[in-house]
Amino acid sequence: MTKKTGAEILWECLVREGVEVVFGLPGGAIMPVYDAMLYYPIHHVLVRHEQGAAHMADGYARASGKVGVAMATSGPGATNLVTGIATAMMDSSPIVCITGQVHAHLIGGDAFQETDVTGITLPITKHNFLVTRAEEVADVVREAFYIARSGRPGPVLIDICKNAQVEEVEYSYPEEVSLPGYLPPTHAPMEDLKRAAELIEQSERPVILAGHGVMMSDAMEALSVFATKTQTPVAMTLLGLGSFPASDPLNLGMMGMHGEAYCNLAIQNADLLLAFGMRFDDRVTANLRTYAPRARKIHIEIDPSEVHKNVEVDVPLVGDLNTVLTDLIPLVDEYDHEEWRSEIEEWRGESQARDIMTWPDDGKLYTAHAIRDLWEVTNGEAIITTGVGQHQMWAAQYYHFEKPNRMITSGGAGTMGFGLPATIGAWFAKPDEEVWLVDGDGSFQMTQAELSTAMQEGANIKIAIMNNRFLGMVRQWQEFFFESRYSGTPLSCPDFVMIAEAHGIPARKVTEPGEVLPAIEFARQTDGPVVIEFQVEKEEAVYPMVPTGADLDKMIRRPIRNEPTAAD
Amino acid sequence: MQLTLIALVENKPGVLNRVASLFRRRNFNIESLNVGRTEKADISRMTIVLENGNVDARKVEANLYKLVNVIDVQDVTNQPAVTRDLALIKVSATSEQRAEIANLASIFRARIVDVAPDSVIVEITGTEDKIEGLVELLSPLGILEMVRTGQVAMMRGSASGVRYAPGANGSKDLEKVTN
Ligand SMILES: Cc1ncc(C[n+]2csc(CCOP(=O)(O)OP(=O)(O)O)c2C)c(N)n1
Numbered sequence: 001m002t003k004k005t006g007a008e009i010l011w012e013c014l015v016r017e018g019v020e021v022v023f024g025l026p027g028g029a030i031m032p033v034y035d036a037m038l039y040y041p042i043h044h045v046l047v048r049h050e051q052g053a054a055h056m057a058d059g060y061a062r063a064s065g066k067v068g069v070a071m072a073t074s075g076p077g078a079t080n081l082v083t084g085i086a087t088a089m090m091d092s093s094p095i096v097c098i099t100g101q102v103h104a105h106l107i108g109g110d111a112f113q114e115t116d117v118t119g120i121t122l123p124i125t126k127h128n129f130l131v132t133r134a135e136e137v138a139d140v141v142r143e144a145f146y147i148a149r150s151g152r153p154g155p156v157l158i159d160i161c162k163n164a165q166v167e168e169v170e171y172s173y174p175e176e177v178s179l180p181g182y183l184p185p186t187h188a189p190m191e192d193l194k195r196a197a198e199l200i201e202q203s204e205r206p207v208i209l210a211g212h213g214v215m216m217s218d219a220m221e222a223l224s225v226f227a228t229k230t231q232t233p234v235a236m237t238l239l240g241l242g243s244f245p246a247s248d249p250l251n252l253g254m255m256g257m258h259g260e261a262y263c264n265l266a267i268q269n270a271d272l273l274l275a276f277g278m279r280f281d282d283r284v285t286a287n288l289r290t291y292a293p294r295a296r297k298i299h300i301e302i303d304p305s306e307v308h309k310n311v312e313v314d315v316p317l318v319g320d321l322n323t324v325l326t327d328l329i330p331l332v333d334e335y336d337h338e339e340w341r342s343e344i345e346e347w348r349g350e351s352q353a354r355d356i357m358t359w360p361d362d363g364k365l366y367t368a369h370a371i372r373d374l375w376e377v378t379n380g381e382a383i384i385t386t387g388v389g390q391h392q393m394w395a396a397q398y399y400h401f402e403k404p405n406r407m408i409t410s411g412g413a414g415t416m417g418f419g420l421p422a423t424i425g426a427w428f429a430k431p432d433e434e435v436w437l438v439d440g441d442g443s444f445q446m447t448q449a450e451l452s453t454a455m456q457e458g459a460n461i462k463i464a465i466m467n468n469r470f471l472g473m474v475r476q477w478q479e480f481f482f483e484s485r486y487s488g489t490p491l492s493c494p495d496f497v498m499i500a501e502a503h504g505i506p507a508r509k510v511t512e513p514g515e516v517l518p519a520i521e522f523a524r525q526t527d528g529p530v531v532i533e534f535q536v537e538k539e540e541a542v543y544p545m546v547p548t549g550a551d552l553d554k555m556i557r558r559p560i561r562n563e564p565t566a567a568d
Numbered sequence: 569m570q571l572t573l574i575a576l577v578e579n580k581p582g583v584l585n586r587v588a589s590l591f592r593r594r595n596f597n598i599e600s601l602n603v604g605r606t607e608k609a610d611i612s613r614m615t616i617v618l619e620n621g622n623v624d625a626r627k628v629e630a631n632l633y634k635l636v637n638v639i640d641v642q643d644v645t646n647q648p649a650v651t652r653d654l655a656l657i658k659v660s661a662t663s664e665q666r667a668e669i670a671n672l673a674s675i676f677r678a679r680i681v682d683v684a685p686d687s688v689i690v691e692i693t694g695t696e697d698k699i700e701g702l703v704e705l706l707s708p709l710g711i712l713e714m715v716r717t718g719q720v721a722m723m724r725g726s727a728s729g730v731r732y733a734p735g736a737n738g739s740k741d742l743e744k745v746t747n
Contacts, residue, residue, distance in 0.1 A: 119585075122585070122586065122589050123589055126634075126636075127636045130581075180578065181578055181635070181636055181637050181638050182636045303630075303634070304629075304633060304733050305631045305633070305634055307630070308626075309627075318733060
């Protein structure tokens with residue numbers, strides 16, 4: 001036993017958890033922690049706004065599969081984390097946020113920069129802790145990391161009072177966590193597995209719905225084995241992209257509001273849905289009353305509260321997806337489903353005729369085309385991060401992911417401004433991989449300040465800003481549902497090239513299709529951060545689109561167009 | 569219809585707040601919620617009564633298990649359980665009316681625990697129905713104040729309530745946890 005301060009114990013435990021990098025910004029209530037930091041082998045990334053710290057930790061977690069760590073001072077520092085924590089909560093991303101708090105004896109007295117952070121974050125964390133004594137630090141850090149990454153992962157917040165940072169106590173590393181109320185499920189019962197196998201046996205038109213859970217449970221291999229053995233087509237959620245290789249013939253691409261038309265048709269016509277680590281979000285089901293009306297449903301899910309939440313299922317299998325799938329595979333036979341697959345292939349053919357990629361070159365710059373080029377050049381292997389809006393949907397549609405954990409995007413919360421900081425975080429997780437941010441002009445400006453962070457860290461990230469001078473997705477809704485009254489959506493932007501250059505970051509502007517590939521090449525050849533501003537078409541719409549509340553197969557489709565019309 | 573659930577939770581600061589916050593967020597309507605100590609120092613026990621408008625007990629259980637500090641949940645609705653509520657009812661009473669109140673109280677096995685010149689306090693323990701019954705009869709006399717503890721519940725004998733997904737909390741070794 002040795003005596004250490006609470007702050008030292010904190011760093012000691014972070015090192016033991018394998019933490020290599022912490023994203024944060026100091027202030028009065030966390031200064032003892034920052035002071036002790038200097039003596040530990042953990043890199044600190046200074047952010048420009050604490051929201052960025054939470055998103056960086058999130059991006060780091062999603063790219064690495066490890067827990068990301070964000071740090072902030074009390075009061076406004078901590079409240080600035082809130083959007084990032086809510087984003088991580090909605091997408092089940094494992095992050096640990098550490099905030100300073102005023103001295104324990106001052107709590108409740110409205111001291112300077114005192115905010116009830118555990119109260120504020122109660123509904124947006126998986127769990128949170130208020131630490132009032134140095135003795136508690138080690139156990140709490142241990143528990144926080146365990147809770148964040150196990151079961152259904154999620155954000156955990158530790159609020160540490162200033163006195164607990166400076167007090168000296170005997171320290172020994174806690175070898176065990178004691179959480180009597182917390183035991184994430186693993187295996188599903190055998191009788192339920194058998195029941196699932198029966199439904200699979202009886203099915204002629206099955207579809208797998210693969211969600212984020214596939215990657216969080218590391219079940220890519222099991223998914224592939226299951227799909228291949230049973231010849232079941234695989235549809236993916238936005239966050240599930242990459243869980244199954246895009247080039248596999250069984251891949252149906254993305255489902256839902258902006259999903260592939262043939263994918264949504266397959267779901268609506270299925271007689272069995274196999275939901276793997278997904279939660280039937282309204283963006284993927286559309287109208288619940290008419291959702292997959294003829295399909296029986298098997299739901300493999302680690303969080304029992306997700307079962308029957310939005311969609312009543314026939315066989316819930318509560319457990320760890322990889323474990324449950326591995327148990328299920330030997331119970332199912334091999335199938336062919338040739339008729340079903342060829343029916344889907346017909347729908348696929350029809351969908352592709354409407355694809356923007358079939359448009360002849362009309363000299364205009366479309367976001368979808370630029371993303372398609374980026375996909376080709378990077379062999380579909382880059383890590384892609386996004387903001388929220390049209391560019392995000394085009395990235396999901398036209399960047400075909402071969403590998404997992406490469407689509408890093410805010411799905412459940414749809415947080416604009418997630419992109420740039422998440423990109424920086426992802427780069428810290430995978431410094432040797434190609435990391436591209438595909439962002440919108442609106443989203444980018446929300447956390448643009450983190451360009452200085454990228455510069456200070458020399459982050460080798462490539463930033464593609466799709467500048468349509470609109471809050472594009474909202475403009476699209478206005479076009480479709482509000483008779484094109486563009487209220488609050490036209491956006492003046494700074495010259496993003498100058499913004500980048502002011503940071504010492506090399507940049508290019510692209511205004512026509514011929515400049516796309518050279519600009520991408522320039523970015524790839526240049527070390528460190530690079531910004532490419534694409535001046536894209538202002539009023540292009542994302543298709544297909546299922547309007548809110550409509551049936552999943554009642555999509556607004558892109559008009560078929562083979563010749564540029566006079567209006568162009 | 570109401571749902572009655574028993575939850576064993578870790579006896580730590582803020583746990584009640586977590587449960588209340590969860591119910592608010594999920595739009596579950598709490599009819600009454602009672603928390604107290606148990607035979608084990610580190611475990612508290614909640615009896616939760618909910619209006620089952622849009623929820624069923626399985627859903628409540630699954631959501632409670634999302635809370636790290638919740639150890640065990642049982643649904644005792646329509647189960648062989650003893651449920652009790654305690655009420656203190658202050659009734660305005662002239663000296664002539666006291667006898668009538670005492671009479672009513674004794675029919676309900678309630679007690680008069682305080683007598684003032686113009687009021688009495690009646691204490692009654694029992695099921696919801698029984699208490700409602702007495703309240704109805706006392707009302708015409710003028711109820712000045714009433715306080716109720718909310719229900720507490722305990723299964724009879726060695727039976728336990730319904731656990732929908734014991735697997736929800738893994739292969740939780742209840743013995744180990746609660747002993
Ligand atoms: C923080 C936040 N505020 C508002 C919204 C609502 N919203 C959704 S998409 C969108 C437009 C995004 O514009 P931009 O980033 O330029 O992308 P584009 O759609 O043009 O590709 C808005 C405002 C949001 N998702 N997040």
